[in-house]
Amino acid sequence: MFVDREESLAGLESVVSALAEGRSSVLVVEGDSGMGKTSLMGEFARRLSTTPESQEQPCRVVLVRAAPGIGSRRPYGPVLDALHALDRPARGRRRLAGFRRTATRGALAAAPDLLSAAVPGLGAVVAAGRVFAEATVATGSIPGDSLLPVESTVTRQLIDVLLQQARAGRPLLVMVDDIQLCDVSTLEFLHLLLPRIEGEPLGLVLGLGLYTAAEGNGRAVEQLLDAWQRDHAELVSRHTLPPLPDWAVRQLVDARLQSHPAPEDFAARLTGATGGHPVFVEQCLRLWRPEDGVRVPLPGSLPAAVLDRFRQLDPTARELLVTGATMGEFFFSHTLAEVSGSPRLQIQDLLHRIEREHGLIRSRHRDEVPDWAAGLGTDWYEFEHRVLQRGIRGEQSEGARRQRHADIAEALPHLQGVDPDAAPLELRALIADHFLQAGPAYAAQTAAAHYGLARSVAVEDLSFAQAEQHCRTAIESARLMPVGRPERDRRLVEAIELLLSMTEVRWKGGQGEQESMGIDALAAEAEQAAQRLGDRLLIARTTLLRGKTLLAVRGVQPSLTKLEEAVERARECGEAGRPALFVAMVEYGRQLPKRDLHAGLRVLLDAERLYASDPRLGEAGNPVLQHARNLNEMQIGVNLFDAGRLGEARHRLLRCTERLRGETLRAELPIALNYLAQLHLAVGSWEEAGTVLREALDFEEERGGDSGWHAYNNALLALLLTREPTRHDEAVRRARDAWVETQHTWLVNLVPIVRNLYVEVLLETDHDRNLARRLCEDTLVDTRDSGMVRSEIAGYVLRSRTHLQDGETDPSARDAHRALALLAEHGDMPALRTEEVLYHAARALQAEDCGNEARDLLDRARTEVLRKADSIDDPVLRTRFLTDVPLNRTLLHDSSAAEGEAGAG
Known part of the structure; x- marks a missing residue:
């Protein structure tokens, strides 16, 4: 009713x-x-x-x-x-x-x-x-x-x-x-x-x-x-939902007890006892028996209203339902038979009798059973209500409950029609949950079951968020296994590797890193477990993984040390470790330019030669090697660009992006387009840069979700739009959105770059210099900790420019000298134009009446521009680079203006 x-x-x-x-x-x-x-x-x-x-x-x-x-x-x-x-x-x-x-x-x-x-x-x-x-x-x-x-x-x-x-x-x-x-x-x-x-x-x-x-x-x-x-x-x-009012409870009482008298105040008493909860009203009314006469016994408490019906059963039926309630809100007759050791038909008849005579449970018709359970060959039962199931489940000690969970987990695979090698994932999830509820004594089974589920849902369902949850459970369970057991260490390595691979795009250092599930703590745990196992290939892989987490948590230098070690560990694996060696060299070569551009480029070119020399590395069906090859190719392109070899860089990046466009997933395409856009911007190909950046943005917006590379590309487009005064508001909006998105994703290598681009947009549009200065301060604090020298140099240059615009010549010159000192120590850096650093430093020093030093810096900037121009074979592109890029035009074609502008401050 x-x-x-x-x-x-x-x-x-x-x-x-x-x-x-x-x-x-x-x-x-x-x-x-x-x-x-x-x-x-x-x-x-x-x-x-x-x-x-x-x-x-x-x-x-x-x-x-x-x-x-x-x-x-x-x-x-x-x-x-x-x-x-x-x-x-x-x-x-x-x-x-x-x-x-x-x-x-x-x-x-x-x-x-x-x-x-x-x-x-x-x-x-x-x-x-x-x-x-x-x-x-x-x-x-x-x-x-x-x-x-x-x-x-x-x-x-x-x-x-x-x-x-x-x-x-x-x-x-x-x-x-x-x-x-x-x-x-x-x-x-x-x-x-x-x-x-x-x-x-x-x-x-x-x-x-x-x-x-x-x-x-x-x-x-x-x-x-x-x-x-x-x-x-x-x-x-x-x-x-509010509780039922008195009149509604009265309706229920009249409907249920229509052939028997009831006390006048019975409905009010029932409302007071149940708080108007419909299920408790119903349970209390079901306790009534004809022999109770005019007095309907009310239980002393609401749990009793649920459990009194259960306690009217004989001991065998009660034990059976306790096992069923332990299995959950639904249970299988054959599983109860397996756990109790009773014949299946006997259990099926007993459950049918309980349903017919006492209620409490109801069977599902075959047509109502989910597809995954249709072929299991067992009766499916449910409790009338979750409160009832939980009350019955509580009628046992904790130890007994855990043992029943373990018995259920071991019985479920024996259901009729279950292929042990191809059980439905839903059934495997049930088994895994029951092993988990069985406690530490079944940690090994829990870890194995949840790791197996993580693999399955990742591959079959492409549900990586779900796989992540299973990995975490597998790790926590593996930790409960006896220390020193190889099975424990191998499970830790497998689950941690999978978890960190799936979550890498969201890695963040800082808060929470001291917890056991912090990314670097996990990587260190996997590395130690691999070393205890003595498996050289696992050692190489976990060392590489640790190098990547160290970059996010402790910065560039600790990461580079560990990545270099990963390369050596992979070399020690011999022929069997060639794929691992290639992957490690690519990762080391991608990060090394953050400290030494030319050394990093050499590592990347060595990796390319290794790839070309071993046909096994070029297997089309190996996505790990394909992914590493894609990253290596585009990284060589952008680092050639950073090193001033613009012609070679353009050729490689155009070839790489064109090939990636033809791939099915195109996962790395936004990165390659970003690198190509940087080159277009540097040579004055404004229209091409805008086209490439919009392609990258559209690609990621179509697939959805926050992305660090989407933010970076949006910030680059914002900088491009500052060339058009009518679009300054859009430029500022895009830069702001890019920074917000970057804070959500927090890829450690992109955070200071996008923040610096935001500052540059604010300066170019003369928009909120106070905010620009605060952002510079944040960059300089972060980069001192992370070791991102390129962004630290850019941060000093940008802060120098804000000081100069505000007429603060002394702090502007100090920041210029800091930027120059870092540039002298480290040389050319990725994502940093040396000529821009020299030019803006010259302006700051000229404002402090350091004319000779400023002119020397301008001469060095001109030399840098001409060196890069010499690397461009295409005469049209070379002319564009020399004449259409404002800084190059100022340095080369209007030298007096450049020095005058520097002097004007």
């Missing part, structure tokens, strides 16, 4: 009314355990679906629920359930014809293939993503920026498919119950869907159980809801 709830139903109906008027909205229905949230959503969906034939249904409705127990580890689970439900009445449509076929393999593995069937051209991206994911799982050598496009593409294409379904008929209402149990991929889906929902014929109702704020992903959901209300206030509303 469904009573009261008029106010709550009105809130749900408002979403439907908005849809009828062409407006989208999102309603979050919140309810504590027992408040009837699930019943309310089910009743509303039923009413919408059973509109009288004389009336046209106002909208289509789909109700799905995150599965308890496995919901938080089932990538895109509710989203796929909704798409499956939508597909059933329209299965003949070609666009979604492949959904059901692919879904039969199991929902977890279906998402990428569903999209391949629904979205033309996506199949190649998914296939390439799986190849990259497999390589990451196998080697731990592909960073997250190579995997990010795939996961982001899957999420956004799922959004596109849902919106297509919404537009394909009457407006669509999607109801998702228990979003606190949703996996992180589904939460990302909802987060990215919200900005696109406005104006679409799509409404959302999301059920949130307040009682699970600390379970599943409940805390993440709360943070998301706060962000949604802040950013989409007109779209999102929240409704909390």
Whole structure:
């Protein structure tokens, strides 16, 4: 019986009314355990679906629920359930014809293939993503920026498919119950869907159980809801279910006890005892028996209202249900038989009798069982309510509970129809969770199960966020194993390598790094474990990994020391270590220019020669080597540019970007385009620079998500726009947005570069010099710690310019001398134009009446420009470099103006 709830139903109906008027909205229905949230959503969906034939249904409705127990580890689970439900009445449509076929393999593995069937051209991206994911799982050598496009593409294409379904008929209402149990991929889906929902014929109702704020992903959901209300206030509303009032409880009492008298004050007493919680009212009413007469016994407490019915069972049935409640909100009859050691038929008959005579549990019809469980050959049972399941689960000691979890985990693989080598991922997730709940005694099984799940969801589902969670659990469990066991060390190495590879794009040093899950602490732990194992290849790989985390946490010099060691460790592996050697040389060569440009270039060229000399390194099917080769080629190009060899650099970068455009994932393309844009800007090819930068920005905006390289490219475009006075406001806006995005991503090598570009835009547009100075101060503090000398030099030059613009000649000259001293110590640096440093230093010194020193600096700047011009073979490009670049034109074609400008300060 469904009573009261008029106010709550009105809130749900408002979403439907908005849809009828062409407006989208999102309603979050919140309810504590027992408040009837699930019943309310089910009743509303039923009413919408059973509109009288004389009336046209106002909208289509789909109700799905995150599965308890496995919901938080089932990538895109509710989203796929909704798409499956939508597909059933329209299965003949070609666009979604492949959904059901692919879904039969199991929902977890279906998402990428569903999209391949629904979205033309996506199949190649998914296939390439799986190849990259497999390589990451196998080697731990592909960073997250190579995997990010795939996961982001899957999420956004799922959004596109849902919106297509919404537009394909009457407006669509999607109801998702228990979003606190949703996996992180589904939460990302909802987060990215919200900005696109406005104006679409799509409404959302999301059920949130307040009682699970600390379970599943409940805390993440709360943070998301706060962000949604802040950013989409007109779209999102929240409704909390109130308790049932006295009159509604009276209705329930009259309905349940209609043939028996009840005390006049019974309903009021029941309301007081239950607080109006519908489920507790129902449980109390079910305790009543005819022999109680006019007096209906009320339990002394609410838990008793739930448990008294359970305690009426015989001991064998009670023990059986305790095992079932330990398994979760649902359980399998065959699993209970396996754990109890009883014949299966005996357990099936006993469960059937409990359901028929006592309630408490209900069986699911075969048609209602999820696809992944359809072939398991067992009865599926559920408890009437989560409160009931938790109460029964509590009827055991902690030790007994842990042992039952272990017994369940060991029994689940023996279900009829389960192939041990190809069990559904949902079943494996259940097994892993039960081993985890079994405690430290089963740490080895827990670590193995969760690491296996991490590998599977990364490769099969391309759900790297989900894989990250499994890796963390595997690491924590492996740490509980006895120290010194090889199995413990190998599991730590494998899980840490995979975790750090998948999260590299988000690495940040600083706060939290002292914690056990800090990136460098993890890398050090893996390195030590590899050394205990004595596996040379693992030692080389973990040494390389440590070198990369040190860059993020402690700066350039500690990183370079460790990366150089990684190269030597890989050499010690001999022929078997050639791939590891190539990867290590590329990484060392990419970072070494931050201290010694020319030495770094030599390492990169040596790596290129190694690649060319060994056919095995050129295997087209090895994405690890392909990724390293791409990075090496573009890094040689940009470092040739940094070294003033512009002609060679241009040839290499054009060739590299053209090749990357033809790849399926194009993961490294934004980096290569950034390098090419830097070169175009340096030689005065303004139009080409703008085209390349917009291509890079469009590419990353299409795949979505914050990106350090998107920020860098946006900042470069902002600097280009400062050439046009009418676009100064846009330039400042882009530079500001780039800096905000950089702070979100915090790639340690890009942070000071983007901040310095922001300052340069502010100076070129004469916009907020106070902010420019503060940003310079921050850069100089950061670079002293990180060892990013190139950005430290640029920071001094920019601060010198701000002092000079404010007429502060003495501090301007001091900063100029600091920049010159660092340049003299380190020579040419990447992402830094030597002639610009010399020119601006000359201006600062001239303002301090250091005329001779200033003229010497200007002469050196001219020499630098002419040296670079000599490296350009194309006469048109060479002329453009000498005449169209303002600094070069000032230095070479108007020397008196250059010196006069310097003197004017």
